[in-house]
Amino acid sequence: MxxxxxxxxxxxxxxxxxxxxxxxxxxxxxxxxxxxxxxSKAVFFRGTVEFRKMQLAIFNHGSSDQVQxxxxxxxxxxxxxxxxxxxxxxxxxxxxLTDKTREIYRExxxxxxxxxxxxxxxxxxxxxxxxxxxxxxxxxxxxDKDYVNQGIEVILKLSDDPDFKNTVAEQFFxxxxxxxxNVKNIDLxxxxxxxxxxxxxxxxxxxxxxxxxxxxxxxxxxxRYGATRWDTAQQSLHQLLWAQAWVxxxxxxxxxxxxxxxxxxxxxxxxxxxxxPLFSLVENNLDDMLQPEFTIxxxxxxxxxxxxxxxxxxxxxxxxxxxxTLLSMMFAVPLGVISAAYLVECADENMxxxxxxxxxxxxxxxxxxxxxxxxxxxxxxxxxxxxxMPSKPCILSAALTLSILVLPVIIRASExxxxxxxxxxxxxxxxxxxxxxxxxVTVTLPAALPGILTGIILSLGRAAGETxxxxxxxxxxxxxxxxxxxDGVKTLSYSSLDIATGDRLAMMAPHKQYGVIMTLIILVLCxxxxxxxxxxxxxxxLRGY
Amino acid sequence: MEDNQPxxxxxxxxxxxxxxxxxxxxxxxxxxxxxxxxTSGTTQDKATCNRCGIISSKxxxxxxxxxxxxxxxxxxxxPCMVTAIIGPSGCGKSTFLxxxxxxxxxxxxxxxxxxxxxxxxxxxDKRTNLVxxxxxxxxxxxxxxxxxxxxxxxxAYGPRLQGIRKKSDLESLxxxxxxxxxxxDEVKDNLNKSALALSGGxxxxxxxxxxxxxxxxLLLMDEPCSALDPLATTRIEDLIEQLKKFYTxxxxxxxxxxxxxxxxxxxxxxxxxxxxxxxxxxxxxxxGKKQTEDYITGRFG
Numbered sequence: 092m093x094x095x096x097x098x099x100x101x102x103x104x105x106x107x108x109x110x111x112x113x114x115x116x117x118x119x120x121x122x123x124x125x126x127x128x129x130x131s132k133a134v135f136f137r138g139t140v141e142f143r144k145m146q147l148a149i150f151n152h153g154s155s156d157q158v159q160x161x162x163x164x165x166x167x168x169x170x171x172x173x174x175x176x177x178x179x180x181x182x183x184x185x186x187x188l189t190d191k192t193r194e195i196y197r198e199x200x201x202x203x204x205x206x207x208x209x210x211x212x213x214x215x216x217x218x219x220x221x222x223x224x225x226x227x228x229x230x231x232x233x234x235d236k237d238y239v240n241q242g243i244e245v246i247l248k249l250s251d252d253p254d255f256k257n258t259v260a261e262q263f264f265x266x267x268x269x270x271x272x273n274v275k276n277i278d279l280x281x282x283x284x285x286x287x288x289x290x291x292x293x294x295x296x297x298x299x300x301x302x303x304x305x306x307x308x309x310x311x312x313x314x315r316y317g318a319t320r321w322d323t324a325q326q327s328l329h330q331l332l333w334a335q336a337w338v339x340x341x342x343x344x345x346x347x348x349x350x351x352x353x354x355x356x357x358x359x360x361x362x363x364x365x366x367x368p369l370f371s372l373v374e375n376n377l378d379d380m381l382q383p384e385f386t387i388x389x390x391x392x393x394x395x396x397x398x399x400x401x402x403x404x405x406x407x408x409x410x411x412x413x414x415x416t417l418l419s420m421m422f423a424v425p426l427g428v429i430s431a432a433y434l435v436e437c438a439d440e441n442m443x444x445x446x447x448x449x450x451x452x453x454x455x456x457x458x459x460x461x462x463x464x465x466x467x468x469x470x471x472x473x474x475x476x477x478x479x480m481p482s483k484p485c486i487l488s489a490a491l492t493l494s495i496l497v498l499p500v501i502i503r504a505s506e507x508x509x510x511x512x513x514x515x516x517x518x519x520x521x522x523x524x525x526x527x528x529x530x531x532v533t534v535t536l537p538a539a540l541p542g543i544l545t546g547i548i549l550s551l552g553r554a555a556g557e558t559x560x561x562x563x564x565x566x567x568x569x570x571x572x573x574x575x576x577x578d579g580v581k582t583l584s585y586s587s588l589d590i591a592t593g594d595r596l597a598m599m600a601p602h603k604q605y606g607v608i609m610t611l612i613i614l615v616l617c618x619x620x621x622x623x624x625x626x627x628x629x630x631x632x633l634r635g636y
Numbered sequence: 637m638e639d640n641q642p643x644x645x646x647x648x649x650x651x652x653x654x655x656x657x658x659x660x661x662x663x664x665x666x667x668x669x670x671x672x673x674x675t676s677g678t679t680q681d682k683a684t685c686n687r688c689g690i691i692s693s694k695x696x697x698x699x700x701x702x703x704x705x706x707x708x709x710x711x712x713x714x715p716c717m718v719t720a721i722i723g724p725s726g727c728g729k730s731t732f733l734x735x736x737x738x739x740x741x742x743x744x745x746x747x748x749x750x751x752x753x754x755x756x757x758x759x760x761d762k763r764t765n766l767v768x769x770x771x772x773x774x775x776x777x778x779x780x781x782x783x784x785x786x787x788x789x790x791x792a793y794g795p796r797l798q799g800i801r802k803k804s805d806l807e808s809l810x811x812x813x814x815x816x817x818x819x820x821d822e823v824k825d826n827l828n829k830s831a832l833a834l835s836g837g838x839x840x841x842x843x844x845x846x847x848x849x850x851x852x853x854l855l856l857m858d859e860p861c862s863a864l865d866p867l868a869t870t871r872i873e874d875l876i877e878q879l880k881k882f883y884t885x886x887x888x889x890x891x892x893x894x895x896x897x898x899x900x901x902x903x904x905x906x907x908x909x910x911x912x913x914x915x916x917x918x919x920x921x922x923x924g925k926k927q928t929e930d931y932i933t934g935r936f937g
Contacts, residue, residue, distance in 0.1 A: 513781070517742070521770065523774075523794040524798070529797070633832070
């Protein structure tokens with residue numbers, strides 16, 4: 092019976108242990124999985140022709156011939172869309188039409204002067220043209236459909252006038268005809284609404300295909316290209332197809348937000364207009380217009396960002412993080428190991444040492460933002476000016492602050508490692524006539540190295556991932572790579588914070604936000620693996636087999 | 637004579653060394669004198685040697701805090717002999733042994749009283765050069781404790797501390813010491829292998845070789861065979877037999893048979909006091925004290 096109990100206990104213990112390990116792994120998967128899978132979208136995605144255009148223009152990656160051929164192909168596919176848009180715009184954009192009318196009239200005057208006609212004819216033609224111009228202007232301003240139709244009829248009657256043959260004035264008639272066509276299906280009283288809706292459509296089209304033909308190059312790189320990714324293209328397509336509207340469903344109740352397709356036959360904004368076919372055209376031919384291809388954007392880890400992370404990669408952040416981490420380790424490791432050696436080897440167990448040890452332990456639990464403020468106050472504002480160094484946040488102050496942050500971890504780990512070196516090793520060395528310092532350097536330190544490396548591994552990950560200590564002491568969101576110790580540094584941790592809080596970028600390009608986090612995770616993992624390999628090799632050398 | 641032969645080698649080697657080296661290595665020269673005396677010596681010389689102790693302690697006491705480790709030890713240990721220290725656990729054998737090269741300094745709050753001399757130098761004098769002392773007094777520990785370095789580096793550790801940097805010198809010295817420690821044949825092909833890859837017995841012999849490499853006059857052995865199997869023990873004992881021609885050996889052991897086998901003199905310690913110190917043959921056959929007799933016959937302890 093007793094043995095039965097024991098076996099039951101034994102089994103329970105095994106199961107509990109296995110379960111806890113499983114739970115830990117699951118927790119890790121649950122925490123890291125979504126981040127990595129979302130972040131991987133920054134590298135693996137369906138890139139459109141716009142992406143390839145952008146890569147070629149900004150980073151000079153990819154073959155220019157291929158991109159040109161693709162651009163020609165998609166432009167051909169997009170042509171009907173722009174045509175539809177332009178035609179519709181003629182009916183809506185009154186100001187544009189008025190301008191055009193005036194221009195035609197002006198050009199006619201110049202043409203007539205050059206044609207060397209006599210004065211009377213000139214005056215007659217001008218008067219007639221002026222009539223047409225005025226009528227057109229009236230029509231364009233009017234919201235009365237009948238009036239518009241009458242006016243157009245009047246103008247079109249003049250189209251056979253021989254005086255206008257072969258002059259610029261002929262252009263009046265197609266303009267008038269087209270306007271008449273367009274206006275047929277438009278409620279002229281709602282012209283303003285059309286204009287607003289048209290702006291939305293144009294905006295969505297810009298997001299899909301880049302600047303509309305004839306528009307000047309936008310100043311922001313992110314506006315120069317359309318949807319570079321298939322998933323953002325889908326979002327923009329949705330924006331193009333669906334209009335949001337606030338509708339009163341029942342009188343007296345609050346308004347409800349509904350989505351209506353813009354080309355919906357009954358309720359759609361553009362139902363029955365000449366723009367109606369545009370939506371289905373874009374929807375059905377988006378593939379041809381964007382040419383999506385599966386892309387592995389491995390240069391994400393090398394490229395610099397463009398337009399605050401909207402395009403490009405995190406290359407400069409990776410370099411900055413590595414620089415900062417290694418620099419802080421350069422300060423923290425020697426200091427930590429020497430402190431640990433002093434605490435173990437030299438110091439007696441007196442009150443002072445006990446206080447020091449307590450302080451070190453307490454320091455390990457201090458919130459990291461406190462270190463950040465300390466770094467700002469001590470290094471940047473107090474120490475640097477007194478050493479005649481520029482008193483501004485820089486990579487040096489950030490590294491120093493981080494090194495203070497990880498110092499307790501290194502001291503604790505090194506202390507334990509040095510303590511655990513067998514006394515007989517030291518005795519052997521001492522009995523051969525070595526001094527204490529030499530014994531420590533040649534015997535104790537090599538034997539304690541794996542333990543010390545463990546502390547370094549722990550602190551490496553911490554230093555690479557910390558944001559708060561470098562927030563005030565040296566991290567910058569933009570700017571060039573640091574050229575000296577007194578420049579700011581871009582890091583992955585700070586970038587992810589900046590993307591999340593800085594502007595709407597996190598919403599516009601979530602893949603970039605998660606991409607930065609994924610890169611940070613991978614970087615820390617790689618650093619750890621590297622350190623573990625080094626530790627393994629050292630331990631193997633110490634073991635001897 | 638075959639055993640003596642290799643010893644000639646370092647002598648000639650040392651003689652050809654630069655004056656600077658001589659300054660650095662006073663210990664070696666003392667050793668050299670000793671060696672010459674021994675190698676050229678007759679039994680008569682050895683007898684005269686025996687009269688003056690290389691280690692002499694007078695009223696020596698050692699304290700851990702307020703606890704007494706050993707008290708009032710007065711004994712002389714004679715050169716070129718094996719002296720065994722036996723006694724029950726906690727009787728101060730190791731404390732006394734480790735006092736000779738001041739290994740007890742590592743333990744905080746300890747102090748010594750009385751006089752302990754090695755080769756005429758007061759060990760517990762503040763002016764004593766610990767490095768010199770420890771180079772004259774080699775030590776082999778209870779557990780084999782080779783450094784986590786190659787076999788060669790283990791043996792060369794001591795000579796390097798003394799300033800010998802020349803590769804050829806080091807190589808010949810290491811070979812000599814490994815031969816003296818009777819391990820050369822087993823490791824000569826892989827001197828660059830880690831010392832930790834050796835077996836326990838081999839490691840212990842390597843530690844002996846390492847201790848010999850500083851050219852000490854004295855070899856302290858703190859239960860060198862307690863962690864070894866009988867076969868390895870036999871080898872170490874054979875080694876002690878050979879080494880005693882050139883070195884003064886003090887060995888602490890729990891094994892009375894071992895003490896009887898290898899030593900010429902035996903000291904019996906009990907409760908921190910030296911009970912009896914005599915020639916081994918006499919101590920084991922006709923012990924002068926009741927306590928000793930009880931201990932060696934197994935009635936006590």
